[in-house]
Amino acid sequence: MKKVNYLIVGYGLAGFAVHQALKEAKRSFHVIDAAKNPASLVAGGLVNPIVLKKFNMSWKGEYWYEQAMQVYQSFEPNPFTPMPFLRPFKNKQEQNDWFMACERPKAKAFLASELVKILPNSLQAEHQAGQTQGTGLLNIAQLLQNQKNELQKQKAYTAASFDYQQLEIREDGVQYADIKADKLVFCEGAQIKNNPYFKDLPIVPNKGEYLIIHSPQLQLEQVVKAGYFIIPLGDNRYKVGATYARKFEDEQPSASAKSEIIKKLKQIINCDFEVVDQLAGVRPTLGDRKPVMGRHQEHEQLYVLNGFGSRGILYAPEMGRMLVAYSEKQQPLPSELAIERFYASRQP
Missing domain, CATH: 3.30.9.10 (D-Amino Acid Oxidase, subunit A, domain 2)
Known part of the structure; x- marks a missing residue:
């Protein structure tokens, strides 16, 4: 029988984030992962807090960006490659909107005020273009595979689908096959629809x-x-x-x-x-376009981190820390992220 503090189910960006936060907290863990291609591996790997459709800062984008970069750039080899994003303008109005965005305190750190006047000949563009700064690409596949390799060396990773029927919930924790854990965190992404404990979340x-x-x-x-x-x-x-x-x-x-x-x-x-x-x-x-995290309403041993959508690269590192701090130190979760926002909506 193996005894750990946490069992992590799923190893996309959410599972990775919980894993890193548990390492920081010096807690023991074991990962069970279906080893399929989660959305994290298919994603474009774009590290960018700006919504380039309207040149707005994404929700708390500068905060998530800062926390995420601290984590990603701590790895060797560095999975982050700095790269500007080119945004050709459709018309003069978009060009004016770009200049206005460059004056906003939060956005201007990521938007270059000098326009790109000569675009590559391969692009069909009638106008100039704006260019980001501080953005880049994250090699998610490399990052996750390297971490899986380390976990396998530590015998802390099992490549297998999770069988919910084998899960035993006890007063002092959970048991799954030959693993006993104090707590379990589900990080399954869209596969949560098959989870009998969290399937009611409106993912x-x-x-x-x-x-x-x-x-x-x-x-x-x-x-x-x-x-x-x-x-x-x-x-x-x-x-x-x-x-x-x-x-x-x-x-x-x-x-x-x-x-x-x-x-x-x-x-x-x-x-x-x-x-x-x-x-x-x-x-x-999720409908409100924000992730969800927290503890199960009835089973206090079960936790969830999910709903990253297309912003998982930015959200994951800090939200993993938030969930572990909540579990370990009872630090409150932001109300806009906490699972209670859905429990409350179901009460009569």
Whole structure:
């Protein structure tokens, strides 16, 4: 029988965040992970607190960004690559909006006031473009795999689907197979729909798809945001997307998403390209667009961290710390993130 303080179920960005926070707190843990491709591995890896549609700071974006960067840049090899994002303007009004955004105290740290006047010839752009600063790409796949490798060396990782029927909830903790833990944290992403303890949370699965293209003529050294993101991967390869679909038949790449991305990409660039791969993942989202964390209403041994949506890279590190501080030190959770906001809505 193995005894630990915490059992973590799932190892995308949420599971990673709880793992790191527990290490900081010097608590023991074991991870059980289905070892499938979670939405975290399919994500674009964009580290950016600005909403580039309207040039606004995302919800508390500067705070999550600062906390996240401290964590990501502490690893060797460093999974973060600094890279500006290019935002071509559709019209003069957008250009004016950019200049106004550059004057806002929180946003101006991430928006360059000097415009990019000469754009790559491969882009179909009639106007100038704005450029971000302090942004970049996180190699999520590398980061998570490296951490899994370390956990496996420590015999703290099991690659297997979690069987809820094997879970025994006791007064002094939980037991699962040959592992006994004081507490269990579910970090399952969209798979929470199968969880009998937290299935009532209003998580809305949102399917996102990317294409990987090869285009020697494109010649981009920056991320481009023009409807979709075009993300340089090196060797003339680019990741293009992502789509957002609440209605979908399965989690596999779809022909309809491929056609949609190709159609819009041809409106953004004016050079040839070849589709070499297609990726799909399901994001866990909530109606208020904020994650959820906290303890089960009846079983005080069970916790959850979920609902990152498309901002998981920014949210994960600090929210993992928040959940562990809540569990270990009873530090209150922000009301806009706490699971109680959903429990309260179900009371008569």
